[in-house]
Amino acid sequence: MRVLLIDPPRSTKALGLGEDKLGLLYMAAILREKNIDVRVYDAHIENNPFKDLKSLLKKYKPTIVGISIYTPTRFDAFKAAKLVKHADKETLVVAGGPHVSSAPRDTLENIKEIDIIVVGEGERVFLEICNSVAEKKSFEGIKSIALRKEGDILINARCEPIKNLDSLPFPARDLLRKYKHKEKSKYHFNMQMPDREIIKLSSTCIITARGCPFNCLFCAVPELWGRNVRLRSPENVISEIKHLKEAFDVDSFQIVDDTFNISRKRVFDICSVILKERLKVKWHCHMRVDNVDREMLVIMKEAGCFITYIGIESGSQKILDQVIGKKITLDKVRKVIGWCDELGIKRSCNFIYSLPGETREDVAQTIALMKELGGKQPFGPTMILPGSRIEKIAKEKGIMPKDFSWSRISPYKYYDPTSNSFLPIFVENLTWNEILDIFYKHITWQSTMRTKNYIFRILYRLLQIRSFTEAKLIFYNYFNFLRVFFRNLKKQKRKGAKTFKK
Structure with missing residues (x-):
C-alpha cells in the first residue's frame, strides 16, 4: 500500500505564507509507525503547480490519497481530487480538515471524486481506513467518517478524541524537502508588522493543545477539535522543541494553538523549562487578553516570545458582549497592549466589521480603537465559515440562501473580490458599497507589503476565471473595487486618509 498526503497547489499564488500542515505530518508519522509507505506533498510550501502533482501521481501510483481541505482553498483541493481520479479512478480519495469536517454532506453531494471524509481529528481514523483497505473490509463501521451508501450520504457518529496527546x-517533518535537506531559507517568510517593520516569521509550527472552550460567532474550530481542551504535557512540548533544534537546526517556531495561554500555569511551566534548559529559541503565538497578566508576558518574553497575535475583533464593547461573545473588555485590551509595548513584544491585533446588528457607530468605535493602538492593524469584513454560528444566523435571516453550497460557485454575490477563496461576507446593516468602502480604504492604510499583496491578487485573479457565473461575480466586485479604490486615492492626495463616518 502506498499513501500520498496532499496539501494541494494553489490556483492563485500566495505571497509570504507557507506554514507546516501539521495534520498531514501527524498522520504521516502515525502511518510510518505502522510501516505504511507514505509521502507528503505540500505544494504550498514548495510552490509547486498542479502539473507537478500530476507527475507525482503518475510515478508514485498511490493506493490512497489524503487531501487536506481548508475553506479558503477548497476549490483547489477539489481540483486536486479530480486530478487523482483522472490519473487512476481506482485510487481511494479521502478528504479531511476544517472545511469538510464542517460540511461533509455538501462536499460528498457535489464532489464525486471524493470517496470518504474524515470528520474531525484524523490520525487514528485515517489509519483505520488504511487498515480496512489492506484487509479489504467495509468502511461503514468506522467512526468519524462520512461516505456514500446506495445513493445516500452516511455520516457516522464521532469517535472519542485522543485524550493523551x-x-x-x-x-514527520523529515518527509518535507525543506527539512530533509535543511533548506533554511524556507524555514521563514517575511511579514510586515503593524509598526511597518518587516521581520522574518517562522513557518515551523508546533501545536501544544487541541480544542477551544469559547464559542466566538465567526469561528468553526469546535467542529474540528471540539470544545474540550486537551493539553500536551510541558515535557512533551519541550522534547519536540529539542528535536527541532537537533534534527533540523530549527531555532524559531510558531505555536499554533487557538489560545496558547488557555492555562496560566502551563504557560509558566513551558517557559520555565525553556529558560532552565537554555534553549535559546524565538517563537510567536496567539493569545486572549482575558487570561493575560504582566508577569506572564515577562516570562514569555524571557523564554523567546517576540510576537503575539491577539483577536480583539471590535472596538465596541456592545458588539463584543452581545454579538461575538468574546468575553473580553476593552479596558483589559488596553492594559495588555501597554504591557506588550513596555516589554518589547510585538503585537498584531485582528479586527473585523460587518457583524450582525453592527451599526456605523460601532464600526467608527473599532476604527478609533485601531488608531489608538497605532500601526496598521489587520482589519476586514466578517467572513462566513461553514459550521460557525454566523453561518446559521445568515441562513436564518435570509442573508445566505438556505441551499447555499460550499462546493459550487454560488450566485451569492457578496465575496471578497481580492481573493480566490469565494468566502461569503456577512451583509446586514451596512450596505455592500459601505463594506467595500471601508475595506478598500483600509487597504490604503495597510502596510506596503499588504497593499502590494492585494493588488497582485486582484490582477492574478483575473486570469483564474473558471465559469460565466464566476466571471459575473468577479467583475461586479471589481467594478466596486475600482470605484472605491480610486476615489479614496484621490481623497488621500487631497486630504490624506479619512476615518469612516456614519
Whole structure:
C-alpha cells in the first residue's frame, strides 16, 4: 500500500505564507509507525503547480490519497481530487480538515471524486481506513467518517478524541524537502508588522493543545477539535522543541494553538523549562487578553516570545458582549497592549466589521480603537465559515440562501473580490458599497507589503476565471473595487486618509 498526503497547489499564488500542515505530518508519522509507505506533498510550501502533482501521481501510483481541505482553498483541493481520479479512478480519495469536517454532506453531494471524509481529528481514523483497505473490509463501521451508501450520504457518529496527546509521535517533518535537506531559507517568510517593520516569521509550527472552550460567532474550530481542551504535557512540548533544534537546526517556531495561554500555569511551566534548559529559541503565538497578566508576558518574553497575535475583533464593547461573545473588555485590551509595548513584544491585533446588528457607530468605535493602538492593524469584513454560528444566523435571516453550497460557485454575490477563496461576507446593516468602502480604504492604510499583496491578487485573479457565473461575480466586485479604490486615492492626495463616518 502506498499513501500520498496532499496539501494541494494553489490556483492563485500566495505571497509570504507557507506554514507546516501539521495534520498531514501527524498522520504521516502515525502511518510510518505502522510501516505504511507514505509521502507528503505540500505544494504550498514548495510552490509547486498542479502539473507537478500530476507527475507525482503518475510515478508514485498511490493506493490512497489524503487531501487536506481548508475553506479558503477548497476549490483547489477539489481540483486536486479530480486530478487523482483522472490519473487512476481506482485510487481511494479521502478528504479531511476544517472545511469538510464542517460540511461533509455538501462536499460528498457535489464532489464525486471524493470517496470518504474524515470528520474531525484524523490520525487514528485515517489509519483505520488504511487498515480496512489492506484487509479489504467495509468502511461503514468506522467512526468519524462520512461516505456514500446506495445513493445516500452516511455520516457516522464521532469517535472519542485522543485524550493523551503525548501518545502521538512528533510530526514527520523529515518527509518535507525543506527539512530533509535543511533548506533554511524556507524555514521563514517575511511579514510586515503593524509598526511597518518587516521581520522574518517562522513557518515551523508546533501545536501544544487541541480544542477551544469559547464559542466566538465567526469561528468553526469546535467542529474540528471540539470544545474540550486537551493539553500536551510541558515535557512533551519541550522534547519536540529539542528535536527541532537537533534534527533540523530549527531555532524559531510558531505555536499554533487557538489560545496558547488557555492555562496560566502551563504557560509558566513551558517557559520555565525553556529558560532552565537554555534553549535559546524565538517563537510567536496567539493569545486572549482575558487570561493575560504582566508577569506572564515577562516570562514569555524571557523564554523567546517576540510576537503575539491577539483577536480583539471590535472596538465596541456592545458588539463584543452581545454579538461575538468574546468575553473580553476593552479596558483589559488596553492594559495588555501597554504591557506588550513596555516589554518589547510585538503585537498584531485582528479586527473585523460587518457583524450582525453592527451599526456605523460601532464600526467608527473599532476604527478609533485601531488608531489608538497605532500601526496598521489587520482589519476586514466578517467572513462566513461553514459550521460557525454566523453561518446559521445568515441562513436564518435570509442573508445566505438556505441551499447555499460550499462546493459550487454560488450566485451569492457578496465575496471578497481580492481573493480566490469565494468566502461569503456577512451583509446586514451596512450596505455592500459601505463594506467595500471601508475595506478598500483600509487597504490604503495597510502596510506596503499588504497593499502590494492585494493588488497582485486582484490582477492574478483575473486570469483564474473558471465559469460565466464566476466571471459575473468577479467583475461586479471589481467594478466596486475600482470605484472605491480610486476615489479614496484621490481623497488621500487631497486630504490624506479619512476615518469612516456614519
